[in-house]
Amino acid sequence: xxxxxxxxxxxxxxxxxxxxxxxxxxxxxxxxxxxxxxxxxxxxxxxxxxxxxxxxxxxxxxxxxxxxxxxxxxxxxxxxxxxxxxxxxxxxxxxxxxxxxxxxxxxxxxxxxxxxxxxxxxxxxxxxxxxxxxxxxxxxxxxxxxxxxxxxxxxxxxxxxxxxxxxxxxxxxxxxxxxxxxxxxxxxxxxxxxxxxxxxxxxxxxxxxxxxxxxxxxxxxxxx
Amino acid sequence: xxxxxxxxxxxxxxxxxxxxxxxxxxxxxxxxxxxxxxxxxxxxxxxxxxxxxxxxxxxxxxxxxxxxxxxxxxxxxxxxxxxxxxxxxxxxxxxxxxxxxxxxxxxxxxxxxxxxxxxxxxxxxxxxxxxxxxxxxxxxxxxxxxxxxxxxxxxxxxxxxxxxxxxxxxxxxxxxxxxxxxxxxxxxxxxxxxxxxxxxxxxxxxxxxxxxxxxxxxxxxxxx
Numbered sequence: 064x065x066x067x068x069x070x071x072x073x074x075x076x077x078x079x080x081x082x083x084x085x086x087x088x089x090x091x092x093x094x095x096x097x098x099x100x101x102x103x104x105x106x107x108x109x110x111x112x113x114x115x116x117x118x119x120x121x122x123x124x125x126x127x128x129x130x131x132x133x134x135x136x137x138x139x140x141x142x143x144x145x146x147x148x149x150x151x152x153x154x155x156x157x158x159x160x161x162x163x164x165x166x167x168x169x170x171x172x173x174x175x176x177x178x179x180x181x182x183x184x185x186x187x188x189x190x191x192x193x194x195x196x197x198x199x200x201x202x203x204x205x206x207x208x209x210x211x212x213x214x215x216x217x218x219x220x221x222x223x224x225x226x227x228x229x230x231x232x233x234x235x236x237x238x239x240x241x242x243x244x245x246x247x248x249x250x251x252x253x254x255x256x257x258x259x260x261x262x263x264x265x266x267x268x269x270x271x272x273x274x275x276x277x278x279x280x281x282x283x284x285x286x287x
Numbered sequence: 288x289x290x291x292x293x294x295x296x297x298x299x300x301x302x303x304x305x306x307x308x309x310x311x312x313x314x315x316x317x318x319x320x321x322x323x324x325x326x327x328x329x330x331x332x333x334x335x336x337x338x339x340x341x342x343x344x345x346x347x348x349x350x351x352x353x354x355x356x357x358x359x360x361x362x363x364x365x366x367x368x369x370x371x372x373x374x375x376x377x378x379x380x381x382x383x384x385x386x387x388x389x390x391x392x393x394x395x396x397x398x399x400x401x402x403x404x405x406x407x408x409x410x411x412x413x414x415x416x417x418x419x420x421x422x423x424x425x426x427x428x429x430x431x432x433x434x435x436x437x438x439x440x441x442x443x444x445x446x447x448x449x450x451x452x453x454x455x456x457x458x459x460x461x462x463x464x465x466x467x468x469x470x471x472x473x474x475x476x477x478x479x480x481x482x483x484x485x486x487x488x489x490x491x492x493x494x495x496x497x498x499x500x501x502x503x504x505x506x507x508x509x510x511x
Binding site: 128131132135137138141142145148149152227231234235236238239241242245248249252 | 352355356359361362365366369372373376451455458459460462463465466469472473476
């Protein structure tokens with residue numbers, strides 16, 4: 064395969080991964096909306112998007128495997144393809160976490176979840192920022208931005224611990240709220256897991272980019 | 288590199304992955320023991336094993352990457368190396384789940400967890416069987432055994448749901464037990480995640496042995 068065609072294939076692979084990332088972000092945002100509004104229709108939509116994600120995951124994986132099998136990618140291209148395979152798997156798991164969150168739509172009345180003294184929406188937004196930033200780091204081959212994502216993970220862990228402690232106390236004081244409180248604890252755990260996947264993605268971007276200086280120089284030369 | 292040397296390298300890679308698997312199984316078994324006995328020393332040991340796992344993961348990954356970079360593995364060898372990379376990542380996450388379980392050693396008195404009307408030990412043993420079987424399927428290139436692992440995942444999901452429901456009821460009736468109950472719910476969720484990783488490993492074994500991607504197709508069938 065001529066080198067220029069191979070580079071086009073790599074660009075296509077990246078585009079497919081970005082489409083996958085778009086779906087994962089959509090699933091996560093919708094799942095938090097479904098949970099907060101206890102809206103079964105939005106929850107059903109999340110499950111649809113999750114199925115799309117699973118199919119997109121296979122297509123990205125197959126393309127990556129084909130490129131490894133038919134080309135003999137060296138150094139940075141090999142690292143890029145391996146990073147794509149790992150990031151792909153993490154995005155699929157963000158989809159899984161979103162599906163889990165959407166399962167917490169259990170027909171509770173709308174207000175009941177909002178009464179809980181915890182900020183699930185705020186936590187969800189921060190996790191959304193982590194995933195978006197990790198993907199942007201991938202698009203722009205920006206290892207510094209990826210490092211910022213790693214730094215955000217501690218905040219999410221802290222938020223998860225606080226939510227867990229606050230709700231455990233609430234359960235003891237108001238046992239009738241136990242099911243709502245448990246739901247919120249589980250959603251918070253799912254968000255914390257989604258943040259872990261954003262962290263994994265950021266680490267893979269760093270793995271890819273740190274050796275890729277040579278490649279960028281090559282691209283500049285080729286473009287001349 | 289002569290082909291026979293390459294085959295030796297692949298065998299070494301497999302051995303290293305098996306050592307990694309041994310550590311992951313050890314971490315999981317110890318973590319359940321630590322939780323059930325609320326023994327802080329065993330819990331500390333789990334955290335040590337988890338660090339060993341992280342270092343073993345890196346070494347397996349590096350060897351796999353080197354083989355991809357320096358050889359041009361075709362077809363079944365390529366699939367094997369890619370499976371190793373994925374299985375390696377799942378084993379590392381079994382280590383993470385074990386560390387999470389070990390964090391549930393919170394200085395409760397020994398008996399208090401055993402009072403709960405749920406069978407964490409039994410669930411832990413079943414998840415242990417799944418992981419062992421998935422690894423055995425890898426060792427013996429046995430796709431049928433790997434399929435048996437996939438079939439066991441439903442049982443674990445059911446156990447998790449039952450534990451969650453039983454303990455939610457308990458929380459409402461005996462609020463003072465809420466913290467013990469919540470701990471057990473979180474341990475049950477960690478075990479359920481560990482079982483998911485065993486399932487992923489089994490799927491990767493099937494992908495390696497048969498050359499087909501069973502991941503989401505089987506899940507769709509299971510969902511029916």
